[in-house]
Amino acid sequence: MIEFTLNEQQVSTDVSPDTPLLWVVRDNFKLKGSKFGCGAGLCGACTMHIDGVAIKTCVTPVAAVAGKSVTTIEGLGTPDDLHPLQAAWHEYAVPQCGYCQSGQIMAAAALLESNPNPSGADIDAAMSGNICRCGCYPRIKRAIQSVSESALAYDATVTTGGQA
């Protein structure tokens, strides 16, 4: 029996310990927001947070998250309570087919947690593990920059009429 925290809830599973976390979350816990793209840790569609770090879960055995905290796209925000990145994805019309976007947003959220004011190069480095076949990269970058700490601070000063 493997126990871990999934979107702030204690869960346990008795699947074979080498089963990738992605499939446990999708098939056993029925959270379908995280996607299967390559099965080899090459595309990032399966990205979740494990103790706050963005991890490709199609190659992460569920045994490796015993006692840890897993967050999926469903735990980041919901249509009625959007995470700022999800709101930015809507504002900048980022998604096309949308299939890779859960993984993109989870990678971006982990980046901003550790680096609230990423440079363009920081964003490239943090996001280049996630493939988007539709070519949404310019918009992903713009959306991430729009919710960086400095952009939000700038927005706040504009809204309140204050000075930067």
Next chain:
Amino acid sequence: MNTVNVSRRRFLQSSAVAGGGLVVGFTLSGCSSAPAPLPVATTEGAWTPNAFLQVLPDNTIRFYTARSEMGQGVTTGLSTLVGEELDVNPLDMEIRLASVHEDYVNPDFGMQGTGGSSSIHAHYLQLRQVGANTRALILEAAAQDLGVPTNALTTDNGFVIHGDARYPYAQFVNTAQTLTITADAPLKPVTEFQYIGKETRRVDAIAKSTGTAEFGLDVDVPGMHYAVVVRPPVARAKALSFDASAAKTMSGVTDVVEVGSGVAVVAKTFWQAQQAAKNVAVEWESVALDRVSTASLRADYAAALDAGDGVEAPNDGDVASALSGAVTTLQAEYWAPLLSHSPMEPVNAVVRIEGEYADVWTGIQFPSAVPGLVSRVADIPTENVRFHQCYLGGGFGRRGTPTHLVEATQIAVATGKPIQLVWTRENDIQQGPFRPASLMRIKAGVDHDGKLIAWDAARAGGDISPDTFRSLLPALYSWMGDGMVEGVANISEWYFENFVTDESSTEGLFEDYDHPNTRVTHMTVDHELPLTFWRSVGHSSTAFAKESMIDELAHAAGVDEVTFRLQNTRNNPRLNNVIRVAGEHMAKMNPPAGHFLGFAAHHSFRTDVAEIAEVSVEAGKIRVHKVTCVLDCGQAVNPDIVRAQMEGGIVYGLTAALYGELNLSQGAITESNFHDYPILRMDESPEIEVIIIDSGTQPTGVGEPGLPPIAPAVANAVFKATGQRLRDLPLKLA
């Protein structure tokens, strides 16, 4: 004004006529006289005036999107068309993905298909008319209920307005259902548009940013089992025998069954099925393709070009004498390899058969194929197949081929279980169907005035239409036996080899420039590789050859590349204008030292596009820093989505230009996943600027036309940077 009974069928037919003669209501089978019931939700109290709209008691406006949403933004685009005239903000609508019904056909195709960058063009007037007629009916009902003249009423985003009072549309649906409908309610003039042409967000962005958009892979029905098919290393080889004894003992495995394309392993979870599939030993038959390598394939194409005995079309003027009289003549050979589409969502389908009924969930570009294929395999009536369209996790042409539905149905029949069939990424990259490889030769001549006078182009390679027949005929014509389907496909191969060029094999190779003496020769060379449409189809290869040669000619003639193109596109004024505007932008650019600008322009899917690539070559690596894209697509229904489609086409095309190639060794594809079939990533993605020319015509395509110019634009910049003409895709420096 004409008025007719508010029968849904006649409403649509009349709408179609009023909408400029678009054909709506095409019946595929041609053998049922009564219209099938609409496959829409039976929400209590909902009013369904036509196949596209429902008004719910809480004033929710539900819109059924007839075209497949694969990222191109068609749910937003089509809801904008209907919403403009219905006066409902598309972002406030509830969007549903339509099932199969004759009212949902693509007016361009006569069947339910999404492709060819056709959707907005095809539905532009039809859906606006649907919206206008429905609004007129609601207004008439409101006038009657409120006891005021119709001209005292207006509307605003789902509400009828009378003075200061606002009444939801839903309030009037009971009366509306008793009225006759105006079939040709006037459409708004362009100057009154409030949604078309305005910056709007996407109707699907929140669902796709929160993991709540349902793709085929996300469907989960009670009792569902997962299937993975062990497939041959060489396309289309059949299993002679197999040993699944080891696989059957593995955890979760419930069934191992042979299907037409290989051996299916069925388990309680996908992971179990995938692991067990690795333990099935299969002996495959030998096929002719076993002897083919990339080198031998290309040599076969070169030999065909040398023989030159293909189909000539067109053959205008006298190419040979024009070439002999030219001041500048050039000849060059261009190569485009086999490619995989590799949509991010691997191909998959869920099929559940219960008695005489089947439910099918998948995201597919040709929903019309679903009932016929499933009924054929499961031996149940076509009308008993219920199709549930899902979001497509990328299409690019790959989701036009429905073979996975045949497999999933075969497995569901054989096991008696609801089945989700999933193609692995390795299946996706190695099994096809592929973008055909092409070897193209162009010989061209320019006179002393810099005018193109001769264009002699040839292409050798496979055709995609025979495989299209193989996959769609059994779906569309239930009376055709498998032998007849194969016979028709074989006849079509013979036909394309000997009599008529498959249009997609040479499209884009010769149409854009004014050369009075033009000859195009096509040599079909068939290696029995499975082939299909790939984003921008023939243009994805031919634009590279054509625009590289144009650049070479301009250079050889000593004329700058924009002037040369302007001088030789006078018969294509819209393309000429796009080149002119792009050239003006290029003239103002000041790339930093070491960066070079390459230019290319191309017409495809009714749209004209020019692209300027800013490129550097550093340490032997081609880097694309910025792309400027100028296009004329007529009325841009959603300009931001037009920009997104250009961005997407450019990035997809850059992957092909810089990395894309599948190679054959003893008939098997040697690449298998994203480590050896690399996709452009964010750190290599250029800045992209898109400039839309508003020419005021009706909308033309945007899903594909952004792609064809990018490879030649980059190659032409690489020439400036290095002096090397790279004539093979992907581009590799010597």
